[in-house]
Amino acid sequence: MSGLDGWAFLADFARMSTFGATAGGGVDRQAGTDADGEVRAWFAELLRTHGFVVHQDAIGNLFGQVELVPGAPYVLFGSHLDSQPLAGRYDGAYGVLAAAHAAVRVLAAHRAAGTLPRYNIAVVDWFNEEGCRFKPSMMGSAVATGKLPLEVALDTTDPAGTTVRGALERLGAAGADSLPEIAAYGEIHIEQGPSMQETGVTIGAVAETWCAYKYEVVVHGEQGHTGSMRMADRRDALLGAAHVITAVNDLIRSFPEETLHTTVSEMYLEPNSPVTIAREVRMLIDLRAETTDELERAFDLLQQRIAAIEEQTRTRVEFLSSSVWSSGPFIDAGVRLVEEAAADLGLTHTRVKTLAGHDATNVKDIVPTVLVFIPSVDGISHNEKEFSTDADMLAGLDVFERVVRGLADGALDVVGS
Ligand code: GLV
Ligand code: MN
Ligand code: MN
Numbered sequence: 001m002s003g004l005d006g007w008a009f010l011a012d013f014a015r016m017s018t019f020g021a022t023a024g025g026g027v028d029r030q031a032g033t034d035a036d037g038e039v040r041a042w043f044a045e046l047l048r049t050h051g052f053v054v055h056q057d058a059i060g061n062l063f064g065q066v067e068l069v070p071g072a073p074y075v076l077f078g079s080h081l082d083s084q085p086l087a088g089r090y091d092g093a094y095g096v097l098a099a100a101h102a103a104v105r106v107l108a109a110h111r112a113a114g115t116l117p118r119y120n121i122a123v124v125d126w127f128n129e130e131g132c133r134f135k136p137s138m139m140g141s142a143v144a145t146g147k148l149p150l151e152v153a154l155d156t157t158d159p160a161g162t163t164v165r166g167a168l169e170r171l172g173a174a175g176a177d178s179l180p181e182i183a184a185y186g187e188i189h190i191e192q193g194p195s196m197q198e199t200g201v202t203i204g205a206v207a208e209t210w211c212a213y214k215y216e217v218v219v220h221g222e223q224g225h226t227g228s229m230r231m232a233d234r235r236d237a238l239l240g241a242a243h244v245i246t247a248v249n250d251l252i253r254s255f256p257e258e259t260l261h262t263t264v265s266e267m268y269l270e271p272n273s274p275v276t277i278a279r280e281v282r283m284l285i286d287l288r289a290e291t292t293d294e295l296e297r298a299f300d301l302l303q304q305r306i307a308a309i310e311e312q313t314r315t316r317v318e319f320l321s322s323s324v325w326s327s328g329p330f331i332d333a334g335v336r337l338v339e340e341a342a343a344d345l346g347l348t349h350t351r352v353k354t355l356a357g358h359d360a361t362n363v364k365d366i367v368p369t370v371l372v373f374i375p376s377v378d379g380i381s382h383n384e385k386e387f388s389t390d391a392d393m394l395a396g397l398d399v400f401e402r403v404v405r406g407l408a409d410g411a412l413d414v415v416g417s
Helices: 006-016 034-049 093-113 139-144 150-155 164-171 195-199 237-254 292-313 332-344 359-365 390-408
Strands: 054-055 062-066 074-079 122-124 182-190 203-209 211-220 258-268 280-289 316-325 349-354 368-374
Touching: 006 093, 006 390, 034 062, 034 093, 034 122, 062 074, 062 093, 062 237, 062 359, 074 093, 074 359, 074 390, 093 182, 093 390, 122 359, 122 390, 139 150, 150 164, 182 359, 182 390, 195 237, 195 349, 203 332, 211 237, 211 292, 237 258, 237 280, 237 292, 258 292, 258 316, 280 292, 292 316, 292 368, 332 349, 332 368, 332 390, 349 368, 359 368, 368 390
Parallel strands: 074 122, 074 182, 182 368, 203 349
Antiparallel strands: 054 062, 062 122, 203 368, 211 280, 211 316, 258 280
């Protein structure tokens, strides 16, 4: 036994939650900030204490490796330590710590029994999963899986003009190492929605992911005096943006209930002055659904609405860039592995979908990937009130330990699913 029991996990979780802690009981650890640097340093030390060799790659992914089987590929487990602004303690961080503890337990069990797994074991904190300071989300895993060019990611700027490259260099987080060859990946995360709490289950075996389209949009108007300019002459970018926000929300009326989720989530206004009509509004439109067909239909409808808004408000709406991920299944053998682990432990379980993006969403397109959920109380996430119970965190950890053992023993070395 490694000594890493449930109490040790909860003690580490409490310590981890002090980095970037907010007055409201959450954390604010946006990627590349001091708080992110502090939690990364603490986590690297925790990994070293348990015998991992710690590395960083060029996009700031932080990972620890234990080589039990010389030359064998690795199985990788992790999530992210960065957070949204004024966020909860659980999103991502729970999964990183659970990955480390589960890996340490499995390694200790092999050492105690004198056995060897088929694969070596590594644990990762993916850089900038949240994509709040630097867009897009899931940046570190997107670069690692070849979905986003490294240079494009490094040149990305935050609203203050700081590049990812600059932020990583300032923290000493830009490394020269590469992730090892990976045979499979596992991640555990809070659900971030209410379905598991509603059905009263402890473990979710994620069988599918929704897809997402995110668009960076600029509404162009013309600057003018708020008092003296005739109403008929105005080209108010903020008014155009307001209509776009409403149109984005109205899209859901053309779809069955809860099959399309839409948001305008971010907005910057120029010149943002009390006596000046806005000349430009930059905003982020986020569309999610079960299939890309639905997202395409939603986008077509939105474009029709935007054409009418442009005419009505005398503004011009420009689509600057988009980021996308597809819907699709997780490998069935992995889903069954989670179900069997939960059943063995006497835990209730069900198959669930993820509506949110995760690093597992990127990695599953490259190697067999398992994603496990535990319940979120009242489905709250990206909020300081985000909460999962200690009992659920520990139950998830026990299940994840079995997932780590299974993947390290080659449980996903199957053809197809
Ligand atoms: C990432 O977490 C997302 O859902 O965009
Ligand atoms: Mn997350
Ligand atoms: Mn998140």
